[in-house]
Amino acid sequence: MSISALYTGTVVHTRMRPVRHRLRYRMMTLLLDLDEIPALARRLRLFSVDRFNLFGFAERDHLVPGAGSLRAQVEAALTAAGITPDGGPIRLLAMPRVLGSVFNPLSIFFCHARSGALCAVLYEVNNTFGQRHSYLIPVAGPGLPIRQECAKGFYVSPFMDMALRYRFRLIPPSERLGVAIEVRDATGPVLTAGLAARREPLTDGALLRGFLRHPLLAAQVLGAIHWEAAKLWGKGMRVRPRPPPPAEPVSIVLPGRVA
Template identity: 65%
Template sequence: MSSALYTGVVSHQRLRPLRHRLRYRVFSLLLDLDELPALAARLRLFSLDRFNLFSFHRRDHGAGEPEGPRAHVERQLRAAGLPVGGAIRLLAMPRILGYAFNPLAVYFCHAPAGALQAILYEVNNTFGERHSYLIPVDPAQDSAWVNQRCDKRMHVSPFLPLDMHYRFRVRPPGEQLSIGVQTHDAQGAVLLARLDARRRPLTDGALLRAFCTHPLLTFKVIAAIHWEALQLWCKGARLHPRPPAPAEPVSFATRPSPDHTP
C-alpha cells in the first residue's frame, strides 16, 4: 500500500515586525484516497466515516461532499486542464477520538502514468473557512524537490494581512517528507513554516505508538494555535481585519513558478 504514517516536527518562525518561534512534534497520515476502504477493513484503530481512536471522515476535506475528496480534487484537475485517473495521496492529521483540525492538508496528485503532476494545498482557518491552491508541478524541476508559489487568497492569521504570497518548497513523500511554506509581503519573508517527517508503516501498532507519544495531538493543535496567538498579541502584534472569504473554493496557478531558494 502507498498509505503511511509520518512522524516529525513542525516549526514556525515569524521574522517581522516582531520575532516569534515555535516548534512541536507532530504526526500525519499519508492516505491514498483509493485505499481508504481497505485501510478501514485492515486496521482496528482506524475507521472511515465513523468513530474510532483514529478516523478519516470524507466531509472533513474538499467540498465536504459524500463522494469524498477525490471527486473534488479531480474536478479541480480538470478545471486546470490536467488529466485525472492517477493516484491522489492526502497528507493530513486524522481525527483522534472524533476531532481534527488541519491548518494545512496537502494532496499529491499524480498523472495516470504515475508522475507527480500537481499539488493541492488545502488551507483551513479558525473561522471555519477553507480555501485551496492548486499548482502544477514543473516537470523540468529536480524531482527530489518541488518549488511553487501563489498569491494568498484567504485570511488565516489575524496578525497577517491578505496582500501576501506563499512560496512552497516540498520534498514529496518517500522515506522522508518535507513541506516548507514561506509567507512573503512586498518587503520579503514574514513567516517561515516547515514540516520535516519520516515515514513509518501504517499499522495498528504504529498508530497506538503515535497516540501514546503524541497524546491528543489534534486537540493540542487547536489549543496551540490560540496560545501562540495570545503570545503574539501580548508582544504587541497588530491585528488585521478579516476580509470576506474567497468567492471560489480553489485558486489556480496556471503555470509552474520559476525555481527559487526559500
C-alpha cells in the same frame, strides 16, 4: 504494498517581522492514498472511516462536503487547470481524526498521473474561524525539491496581512517528507513554516504508539495556535480585518496568473 503510511516529525514556525517569534512542536500525520482508504479501514482495528475509533477519517473534513467524492473534486480542479485526469493516484497528507476530533491547518493532496509522475499539488488551508480554501498548482517538472508559489487569497492568521505571497518547497512523501512554506511581502520574508518527517508503515502498533505520543492531537494543534496568538498579542501584534473568503473553493494557479 500499501502506499499509505504514518509520518512523524517536527513542525517549526518562525516569524521574522514585525516581531520575532518562533515555535516548535512534534507532529503526527498520515499519508492516505484515496483508493486505499476502504481497505485500510478493514485491515486496521484502530482506524475507521466515518465512525468513531481511536483514529478515523471522514471525507467531510476536506474540500467541500457534499460536493462529490474527494477524488471527483480534485479531478475537477485538475481539469480546470488544464490537466486531464487519467485515474492516477491521489494521496492526501493530513492529520487523522483522534477520538473523533481533528483540525488541519494545512492538508496537501499529491496528484499523480497513472504513470506515477506528480502532476499537481492541491494545498487545502483551514483557519480557526471554520473556513476553508484550497490552491491547486501544477507541477512544472520532475526535479526535486518541488518549488511553487501563489498569492495569498484566504484569511488565515489574524495577525497577517492579505497582500502576501506563499512560496512552497516540497520533498514529496517517500522514506522522508519535507514541507517548507515562506510567506513574503514586497520587502521579503515575513514568516517561514516547515515540517520534516520520517515514514513508518501504517499498522495498529504504529497508530497506538502515535496515540501515546499525541493523545489529543487536534487539541494540541488548536491549543498551540491560540497560545502562540496570545503571546503575539502580548508582543504588540494586533488583529487584521477579516475579509470574506474567496467565492470559489479552489484557486487554480497557472503560470502568469495570480491566484
